[in-house]
Amino acid sequence: MKETPATAAEFDDVGNLMKILVAEDDAETADYLRRSLVAEGHAVDVVSDGRDALTYCLYNKCDLVVLDRMLPGMDGMAVLKALRASKCNLPVIFLTAMAGVGDRVEGLKEGGDDYLTKPFHFAELAARIGALARRPASNEAQTTLRVHDLELDLLTRTACRQGQVIELQPKEFGVLEVLMRNAGHIITKTMLLEQVWNLSFDPGTTVVETHVSRLRTKIDKPFDVKLIHTNRNFGYSIRAPR
């Protein structure tokens, strides 16, 4: 299932490029994050202290924060709480070595938008940043998703391509929905496990691969144009042909 290596940037349209703050006290990791995010086309600022992170977010315009939990000055959780207390809805992704059972739950409960543990794959972080950037406003009700000639009706929970109704199992529908909500962007296997199977851990099985492969058989195989793509063995995306 290996295809040509592709980074998230290849699919990102310019409108999704962001100003990102990286709050990370390990200089090497911070530099790696800065370089990689800049390579994706984002503008990046780095701070290494929790208090600086909070001040930056409150007084500068930025689109997203990658926040370490263990920061000098003020820990990441306190920064997040202070941000949310001052009614700041800035998307926050925790990127931390704290991988305990309760840590993730706590981080999300306090208003974090995503939680990623070190060590991490940059592509995983890039995919999650991409997904957060595209998060639609909460009052915007979407009932139909469309990619090229494929249509997904969220009310009747049916898929339809070129006017042809396609029967989908509930989990297959779930996978397709997540992919189509993020059309043009990579969704990692871990993200699918979280969003479709509601699993916060990797069961170590091929369940995602199996479902995507079935989805392909139903969505792509009977048609000339392939919509679902595999990226670097760990993520998927759906996009219209260029």
Added chain:
Amino acid sequence: MAVAFAAAGMLAYYTVSHAMYSELERQLVEEILLFDEVYQTGGQAALVAAVRKLESPEILGKRYVALVDKNGVKLVGNLNVAPAFLNLTRKIEVVPTREGDTVATSGKKFDTVQLIVGRDTKLIDITLRTLVYVLLAAFLLIFIGVLFAGWVLSKQSLKKLARISATLERVGRGDTTARIGEMSGDGQIDRIAAMIDLSLARLSALTESSQNTIRAIAHDLRTPLNRTLIHIEDAAAAPEGKRDSLLADAQEELLKLGAVFDTVLRISSLETSFDRDTFSDVDLATVISDSVPLFESDFAEKRQQVEISASNPVIVRGDGQALRQLLVNLLANATRHTAVGTRITVGARRENGSAVLEVCDNGEGIAENQRAAVLKPFTRLDASRSVAGSGLGLALVNAIAIRHGASLELADNKPGLCVRVRFPD
């Protein structure tokens, strides 16, 4: 206690003394009535004669009787003292005689003379004195007894406390096997000692398991670390075109190592977590119906039949994600460590009130003497060396079970293995 005893003693003294004096007074009143009768029928002459004639039968001490005139001068009788209450009647008064005795007296006034009757109080005095002695003796005896009992008890308590402090000192010096041990009795101290022993047992189990884990990490992570190193070295030496895939392999290995560390962390945080705030009602039947499909292709690949027996909801208090992880690990073991065509049954039910989750297979099973070992982190039995895995699966299952207060049983399925998780009621 002494105060209570003194009060009781005084009460006894006054009760007895009052009873005896009342009896005396009754006799004296009767006597006065008799003399009164004599006076009414025979006049003063008969009264004098009766007083003279009186013989004392000494029932309750010597009897005294006398007649005195208006001025208190004795006319006749054996009582030489005129009480001060010459004008009073029917009231008892204790007066001393010239002979040194004390007499309880009462009297009645007739026309010209005053009749005085009396009784020697010696007997009453003796009785009361004896009573006091007896009471004092009893008090002393009890006092000494209590003192002795207290001394014995406190000596026992001190001995027990010394044992507890000695044990704690040994623990403080790092001897995790030190225990206070069984103590006779069921007092506060014995219960505290038992509780300390229980905590010590739990603590030393924790220390031991974390020491094992650390040792196991140090040993067992060397292999994947080594593999990563080889990948990187190969990549460095490889021609341009092959380098990328070798580096990707190294990256893959490192991420797997990260996942192993995650699991170790989860095990250790589960083992030390007692917070049940995050617990909610979890239906084991739903956990099964959610988890089994995750292994669909694994089961299909090895042509293993899976049978689910969980028709009714079986609700337990717990952490939903952790319980799914538990079942996922059990299912992973069941499919990976058994042969092609093995039958696997997954079930949830109530047994005598407690919820039971079980995964059974009819494969080769685990020998009885190896069952305890597989629960320890990084244990991999020889038969499973060729199968991918970290040896952390059952250790995580065990930690999750402990977190839920559940017990983990590995039983013989004859043939095969049956893993049962029994939740508390």
